[in-house]
Structures are given as structure tokens and as C-alpha cells.
Amino acid sequence: MRQLDIVKNPVVPVTPSADAINATVETVFGEWFKVRRIDDVAHVFITGEVGCTRAYPELLAQVAGARDIKLFIDSPGGNSIVGVNLFHELTGRVSETTITGRCFSAALPVALAGKKIRIERKARILCH
Numbered sequence: 001m002r003q004l005d006i007v008k009n010p011v012v013p014v015t016p017s018a019d020a021i022n023a024t025v026e027t028v029f030g031e032w033f034k035v036r037r038i039d040d041v042a043h044v045f046i047t048g049e050v051g052c053t054r055a056y057p058e059l060l061a062q063v064a065g066a067r068d069i070k071l072f073i074d075s076p077g078g079n080s081i082v083g084v085n086l087f088h089e090l091t092g093r094v095s096e097t098t099i100t101g102r103c104f105s106a107a108l109p110v111a112l113a114g115k116k117i118r119i120e121r122k123a124r125i126l127c128h
Contacts, residue, residue: 032078033059040067046075050106051082060089071097071114077105077126086110099123 032048042063050056063069071094077083083106090113097114104126111117111125119125 032075035059035062037062037066040065042066042069044069044071046071046073046107046110048075048078050075050078050086050110052078056082056086056089059086063090063093066093069094071111073097073099073103073107073111074101074123075104075107075110076102077107080106080109083107083109087113099125102126 032046032050032052032054034045034047036043036045044059044063069090071090087109090110092115094114096116096118097111099111099117099119101120101123103111103119103123105128108125108127
């Protein structure tokens, strides 16, 4: 029978700091939204996983005071609770939603906040 070697310097797990974890998450997932204001119109580009790296109240703060909001969505989905909350917060404020690529899962309720919904020919919707 073979005898096991005794480990003289065991590996001690190290818990990374919250900043290191957040930096890693942002590197992997990237930003999930960007807002560009032109006059009183907020153009919101949702391109990542909804609600993954930044809290949705940040998005709401950036569109606050806008006369109109236009959404552009190419998202694989994300946090469904955030998607439904954004639907409730943005309904009646979004004049137009344009689905430019994927509009999957949690991104779908966000898209439905628009009074007018357009989908590009190459775009796809997934509801489950």
C-alpha cells in the first residue's frame, strides 16, 4: 500500500475583495446598458445581460428628466426581476423600442415598455 505524502505548505483559500470581484464581473460581462442623451431624448442601448453588472436604478437616474426615451436592444437576457421592474418603470415613457439583435428572456419585458416596437430583419426574440 502506498503512503500519502504529508503536505507541508497547504494552500489557504483567499477571498478576493469586493472591488476585485466587481472588476472581474465587469471584465467578463461588460456593461449591460449605455445612455446617450441628445437634447431631451435619452437613447438607451441594452447590449449585455440585464441587471448583471450595474443596478437598474442607475439606468433610471440617467434617463430621469428626459422628454422621450428610445430603446435599442441586443441582449441575451439576464435578471428577470430587473427586466420586469424596468418594464414597470419605463412603460409610458418609451416612445420606440428597436430590437437590433437578440431580445431574449429578461430583455423582452424591457422591450415591451415601448409604445412602438420595431424589430430588424436579422433580429430574434426568445420568450420562455
